[in-house]
Amino acid sequence: MSSHQTRKRTSLWIPLTLVLGCALIMAGYVLGPRAQAKEDTTVTQAKKKILLIAGPPSHGNGEHEFRAGCMLLADALNKSTANVEAKVHWYGWPKDLSAFDGVDAVIVYADAGGKMNEQIQELLDTKVKKGMGIMFMHYGVHPTKEVGEKYFGPWTGAYFETGWSVNPHWIADMTAKQDHPVGNGLPNKITAYDEFYYNMRKLHPKGDCDCCMDLAVATPTPEKIVRYINLWNEHGDACFGTPQGLMWAREPGNGQGRGVGFVGGHYHRNWAIDDFRKLTLNAIVWVAGAEVPKDGVQSEKITEEKLNENLDRPVKDKPIKLPTDALLKQKPMKRPEDPKNYRR
Ligand SMILES: [Zn+2]
Numbered sequence: 001m002s003s004h005q006t007r008k009r010t011s012l013w014i015p016l017t018l019v020l021g022c023a024l025i026m027a028g029y030v031l032g033p034r035a036q037a038k039e040d041t042t043v044t045q046a047k048k049k050i051l052l053i054a055g056p057p058s059h060g061n062g063e064h065e066f067r068a069g070c071m072l073l074a075d076a077l078n079k080s081t082a083n084v085e086a087k088v089h090w091y092g093w094p095k096d097l098s099a100f101d102g103v104d105a106v107i108v109y110a111d112a113g114g115k116m117n118e119q120i121q122e123l124l125d126t127k128v129k130k131g132m133g134i135m136f137m138h139y140g141v142h143p144t145k146e147v148g149e150k151y152f153g154p155w156t157g158a159y160f161e162t163g164w165s166v167n168p169h170w171i172a173d174m175t176a177k178q179d180h181p182v183g184n185g186l187p188n189k190i191t192a193y194d195e196f197y198y199n200m201r202k203l204h205p206k207g208d209c210d211c212c213m214d215l216a217v218a219t220p221t222p223e224k225i226v227r228y229i230n231l232w233n234e235h236g237d238a239c240f241g242t243p244q245g246l247m248w249a250r251e252p253g254n255g256q257g258r259g260v261g262f263v264g265g266h267y268h269r270n271w272a273i274d275d276f277r278k279l280t281l282n283a284i285v286w287v288a289g290a291e292v293p294k295d296g297v298q299s300e301k302i303t304e305e306k307l308n309e310n311l312d313r314p315v316k317d318k319p320i321k322l323p324t325d326a327l328l329k330q331k332p333m334k335r336p337e338d339p340k341n342y343r344r
């Protein structure tokens with residue numbers, strides 16, 4: 001089953017673009033340069049189209065709520081001052097590929113790298129090479145090794161690789177890149193408890209390129225790890241004390257679209273953390289090629305009621321709670337003595 005949440009119909013996009021284009025040309029010819037300059041600001045800046053792909057349910061209530069998370073983010077984008085228009089498709093990839101027509105950025109919030117078939121991989125690759133932005137969130141950054149090497153590295157600069165990257169649940173103090181639009185309006189520290197993967201496989205591991213960058217970093221330490229889980233390994237241990245990119249980007253600057261990865265988003269409640277949400281909204285707007293507002297993308301507070309909208313499998317009389325300080329005071333789990341052979 002798949003559905004669309006739309007504010008405006010897809011079919012309006014193309015005619016609207018044509019009308020705006022004609023209006024611009026006429027403004028230029030008929031009204032002269034001064035009037036044209038005035039028209040440019042109001043007419044020519046077509047909204048950037050963002051398509052969020054929400055994967056099917058896979059976890060318990062409140063975890064991997066891809067659809068509810070996408071809808072909450074899309075709603076925030078559509079109500080914001082950013083010049084974007086967001087739609088959500090669930091569950092998984094559209095069968096009708098015309099859904100990608102005119103799209104400026106695809107945001108994939110889904111398990112296992114979005115589980116793209118070859119047709120989708122090739123379609124996205126063609127579009128990214130022509131300038132479409134692409135962003136993966138949470139388990140979305142974790143494809144197979146082969147797909148990671150072939151696509152995720154070149155698209156976004158990094159990805160989760162089993163046996164190399166790790167997936168503990170921990171309390172991270174994230175710092176967003178301050179000299180970058182994605183850092184707009186964000187404080188030096190964004191604290192959250194999440195399944196923050198780290199030690200990504202990087203396209204340019206030494207950072208010796210102009211194209212790849214971390215957009216938000218945090219430093220894991222044993223005191224911050226609340227749960228070591230299935231994919232823990234010795235590389236996770238070796239990274240303690242070293243800043244890790246929890247959000248990263250690639251911008252090759254050759255006409256190819258921007259790419260972003262963000263490891264957060266396991267717990268749905270974290271979307272209620274204002275700066276966590278703003279970091280993500282800023283990144284989505286940036287990856288679509290729109291201007292990130294100076295103070296970042298502002299959005300309404302997420303109430304408990306709002307947080308519980310659109311859940312895949314809501315539990316009666318047990319709503320998801322807003323994040324609490326207690327989550328940030330959880331005790332660390334005993335550090336595994338044999339990380340190399342760690343299993344759940
Ligand atoms: Zn690079």
Ligand SMILES: [Zn+2]
Pocket residue numbers: 064138139195265266
């Ligand atoms: Zn997860």
